[in-house]
Amino acid sequence: MQRIINDPNAVVADMIKGFAKAHPQRIAATANPRVLKYAQAPVPGKVGVVTGGGSGHKPAFIGYLGKGLCDAVAVGEIFTSPPGVAFLDAFRAADSGKGVACLYGNYAGDTMNVKLAMEDAADEGIEIKTVVANDDVPSAPPDQRQNRRGVAGEVLMWKVGGAKAALGGSLDEVIAAAQKAIDNTRSIGVGVSPCTIPAVGHPNFSIEAGMMELGIGHHGEPGIRVVPLQTAAEMARTMVEVILPELQGIPGEDAAVLVSGLGATPVMELYILYGAVQDLLEENGISVYRPYVGNYFTSLEMGGVTLTVMKLDEELKTCLDLPCDSMGLTQCGEM
Amino acid sequence: MDRTFPTADGVRLVRDLARVIQENAQHLSDIDGLIGDGDHGVNMSKGFTLAGEQLTDGQDLASALQVLGNVLLNEIGGAMGPLYGSFFRAMARAARGQEAVDAAVCSAMLHAGLDKVRDIGGAEVGDKTLLDALAPAVAAFDHALDGGESFGSALQAMKAAAEQGRDSTRDLVAKKGRASRLGERSRGVLDPGAISCSLLLCTMADSIGAALD
Numbered sequence: 001m002q003r004i005i006n007d008p009n010a011v012v013a014d015m016i017k018g019f020a021k022a023h024p025q026r027i028a029a030t031a032n033p034r035v036l037k038y039a040q041a042p043v044p045g046k047v048g049v050v051t052g053g054g055s056g057h058k059p060a061f062i063g064y065l066g067k068g069l070c071d072a073v074a075v076g077e078i079f080t081s082p083p084g085v086a087f088l089d090a091f092r093a094a095d096s097g098k099g100v101a102c103l104y105g106n107y108a109g110d111t112m113n114v115k116l117a118m119e120d121a122a123d124e125g126i127e128i129k130t131v132v133a134n135d136d137v138p139s140a141p142p143d144q145r146q147n148r149r150g151v152a153g154e155v156l157m158w159k160v161g162g163a164k165a166a167l168g169g170s171l172d173e174v175i176a177a178a179q180k181a182i183d184n185t186r187s188i189g190v191g192v193s194p195c196t197i198p199a200v201g202h203p204n205f206s207i208e209a210g211m212m213e214l215g216i217g218h219h220g221e222p223g224i225r226v227v228p229l230q231t232a233a234e235m236a237r238t239m240v241e242v243i244l245p246e247l248q249g250i251p252g253e254d255a256a257v258l259v260s261g262l263g264a265t266p267v268m269e270l271y272i273l274y275g276a277v278q279d280l281l282e283e284n285g286i287s288v289y290r291p292y293v294g295n296y297f298t299s300l301e302m303g304g305v306t307l308t309v310m311k312l313d314e315e316l317k318t319c320l321d322l323p324c325d326s327m328g329l330t331q332c333g334e335m
Numbered sequence: 336m337d338r339t340f341p342t343a344d345g346v347r348l349v350r351d352l353a354r355v356i357q358e359n360a361q362h363l364s365d366i367d368g369l370i371g372d373g374d375h376g377v378n379m380s381k382g383f384t385l386a387g388e389q390l391t392d393g394q395d396l397a398s399a400l401q402v403l404g405n406v407l408l409n410e411i412g413g414a415m416g417p418l419y420g421s422f423f424r425a426m427a428r429a430a431r432g433q434e435a436v437d438a439a440v441c442s443a444m445l446h447a448g449l450d451k452v453r454d455i456g457g458a459e460v461g462d463k464t465l466l467d468a469l470a471p472a473v474a475a476f477d478h479a480l481d482g483g484e485s486f487g488s489a490l491q492a493m494k495a496a497a498e499q500g501r502d503s504t505r506d507l508v509a510k511k512g513r514a515s516r517l518g519e520r521s522r523g524v525l526d527p528g529a530i531s532c533s534l535l536l537c538t539m540a541d542s543i544g545a546a547l548d
Binding site: 054076077078079080081082083084085086107108109112113115116197199200202204219221222 | 372373377378408409410412415418421456511513517
């Protein structure tokens, strides 16, 4: 793997430096070098929205700092949860006095560090409530949904929670909307080639040539089965078949669909897959209200794709439609 | 039961802990590469090295453990940072104000650490985590004391149980943390957290045992 880096142990610090220089209107540094905030945060009168996680998933997580999205982000090492103090400093940076919604993914480290940060935040009188994303269907059976990982559905959770906060929602309303967003969302990933943590230097999983891993996680966690590489049309069908039964149990006919590359897959191929996905969903009575196709939540240079579908009601549509501005997601209109 | 570990030797104990992690960093990362990200040794070594640099000669046991716990908690992240950070901070709290650590204080320190790890991690014995080394080690220490054995031999019992607990993780299927995603595929490999925990407990036992007056 030929990389464009300096020191493999300093990739996160170097990335933060470049990101801050590139987006001075949108983001600002904080006293903690591992916490970035929306330039206007804390926004007076608005509930703060915080997330955080390991690095290597660009645009997640700092790419979703901005108007109508997240107010502060705790940044961890590659694929490693940020320490509790980073979450605490993110809470401090986001809180305008209205409380903070911490919207993060279901991983052991993040759960522990958020818990520790919440204990300290409570001592300071900052009210924190959480939503834990668990949209990744292959990571646990339906009766163990609470054990599932959070994957690209987190982007839709931030969009909805961020919009609810921007619309003046209370902390409980922001949490309820973000929880509904993730409860209505199901995802599945497919991996076609592995990724390497720069400081480790070699991939810690492999995908044989000519094969693909169905249900792979955002850090290369093994999926449900390894099968011969399929065409985009076949892959779309395989992926839709896994999540469709659960989607059909969620009320509503309209859906948001997010197809995200995992890092090394050309955007062209994402559109090839998306075309087949939309047809399949429509054949099954789900119409696409709003599609998102691109690199929204990646895993270093892993080859592959995640498919995320969120069933919509009127509240979720209103939140999705609200304009927003960030590096990872910008929707135009009056804000 | 009346032999004690002078808490003025705290810095030496924590330096011993740092050294054993540094010496085993590559081994820990290699094992982690089989069922995790392959960075357990790198991250642990970074934290323990940083803590080693922040120690000052003459710190007592509680202060030295507090330095170690704070660095792990605030600088490492992941799951190991909060687990080991809270473990050592809880031990520091239990040691505070003591001039010397006798067997009863040592037991209280171990229990404080164990309780905190259980509380934060939410794992049970058998989930293939560091708890599989820690919980039986603490139980063995208490059991030896209850059986009338000396502080020194209770430490030896703790050491043996930690190693046995570490080895027990080979046949377990991971239920917590990133390896849990592997399901059956995690069987046959030792848990890296249980290995590092066993290293730390054994070093602690040797270090305390050697300094008993």
